[in-house]
Amino acid sequence: AQTVTQSQPEMSVQEAETVTLSCTYDTSESDYYLFWYKQPPSRQMILVIRQEAYKQQNATENRFSVNFQKAAKSFSLKISDSQLGDAAMYFCAYRVYSGGGADGLTFGKGTHLIIQP
Amino acid sequence: EPEVTQTPSHQVTQMGQEVILRCVPISNHLYFYWYRQILGQKVEFLVSFYNNEISEKSEIFDDQFSVERPDGSNFTLKIRSTKLEDSAMYFCASSPDRVFAHEQFFGPGTRLTVL
Numbered sequence: 001a002q003t004v005t006q007s008q009p010e011m012s013v014q015e016a017e018t019v020t021l022s023c024t025y026d027t028s029e030s031d032y033y034l035f036w037y038k039q040p041p042s043r044q045m046i047l048v049i050r051q052e053a054y055k056q057q058n059a060t061e062n063r064f065s066v067n068f069q070k071a072a073k074s075f076s077l078k079i080s081d082s083q084l085g086d087a088a089m090y091f092c093a094y095r096v097y098s099g100g101g102a103d104g105l106t107f108g109k110g111t112h113l114i115i116q117p
Numbered sequence: 118e119p120e121v122t123q124t125p126s127h128q129v130t131q132m133g134q135e136v137i138l139r140c141v142p143i144s145n146h147l148y149f150y151w152y153r154q155i156l157g158q159k160v161e162f163l164v165s166f167y168n169n170e171i172s173e174k175s176e177i178f179d180d181q182f183s184v185e186r187p188d189g190s191n192f193t194l195k196i197r198s199t200k201l202e203d204s205a206m207y208f209c210a211s212s213p214d215r216v217f218a219h220e221q222f223f224g225p226g227t228r229l230t231v232l
Contacts, residue, residue, distance in 0.1 A: 037223075043206060045160070045223035091160060102172030104150060104162030105221060 002027045004094050006108035013082050014116045020067075021077045021111045023092030031097040034068065034075045035105070039089040048090070051075065053097075079113075087115045119143045121224035123209050129230045130199055138194045138227045140209030148212035149192045150221060151184065153177065155205045166192065199231045 003026045013019035025034070036048040051059045051068050059066050063083075067076045079086055092108040122141045130136050142149050151163040164174040166184055183195045192211075196203055206228050210221040 042225065043228075044225040045208060045210075047220065047222075050220070093160075102148060102165040102167050104152070104165055104173060104175065105160075106162065107160040109159045 002029075002094050002096065002106045004092050004106050004108035006092055006111050008111045009109070010112040010114065012114040012116060013079075015082055015084060017082055018078060018080045019082055019113065021079075021090050021092075021113065023075045023077070023108055025073050025075065025092070025094050027073070027094065027096070029096045033095045033097060034066075035093040035095070036064070036066070036075075036077045037091045037093055037107075038086075039091060039110070040087070045091070049077065082115050084115050084117060087113060089113070121209055121211055121222050123207075123224040123227050125227060126225065127228045127230070129232065132201055132231055133198050136196050136199055136229065138196075138207050138209075138229070140192045140194070140224055141190050142192055142209065142211030143213075143222055144190075146211035146213050146222075148172075148221075149184075149186070150210040150212075151194045152208040152210065152223075153205045154208065154226075155202075160208065163194075196229075199229075201231050204229060204231045 005024045032053045034051045038046045038048050049059050049061045049064050058068050063080045065078045089110045089112050091110045093105040095105050096103050124139045149166040152160050154160045162175050164178045165172045181197050185193050206226045208226045209224040212221050
């Protein structure tokens with residue numbers, strides 16, 4: 001079974017600074033997807049960034065980027081120029097690629113990100 | 118921008134009662150999912166649904182749970198006899214066709230409180 005581990009229950013960063021959230025996962029599969037989801041106080045899950053395991057290049061979305069280390073099974077999220085609106089729970093998630101769309105996501109326990117003004 | 122919607126936003130029920138949580142996935146999406154998040158815990162996969170039948174389900178999704186797509190737009194989760202431990206946030210999600218099925222779009226959730 002796949003597992004996703006987020007070892008930082010809470011992180012705090014000053015506004016405009018950079019913060020990195022850690023995620024490791026365990027799988028025997030070779031084809032899979034990794035995601036970071038943001039869950040603000042409104043509780044709706046919002047996709048932040050996605051990485052396909054077959055891609056060596058790290059994904060980037062504006063101020064958000066990942067450091068994907070496939071051999072180490074590590075998938076960290078870097079947030080640059082942190083903004084107050086970035087404050088939320090961040091969940092790392094994994095999904096096996098089975099050729100279809102039926103597979104559910106496996107989530108980590110989340111990291112609560114606090115932005116200090 | 119199209120989005121997944123869920124009703125109600127908050128449901129309060131007595132233990133042993135049946136509840137139905139409703140979701141309207143994004144139009145033209147083909148894969149539908151339910152997830153559960155007990156307060157303070159991680160989001161857990163319950164079930165996926167495709168072509169009018171269950172595709173995958175987790176250990177959590179026992180005989181107390183059922184899903185249905187009664188018409189062309191709604192996707193429902195039924196809990197037959199609710200227990201206190203069913204209190205949680207329930208999220209519906211949907212994915213487009215097989216090519217882009219790796220992207221799941223979540224609804225705002227329904228908070229279920231079982232008394």
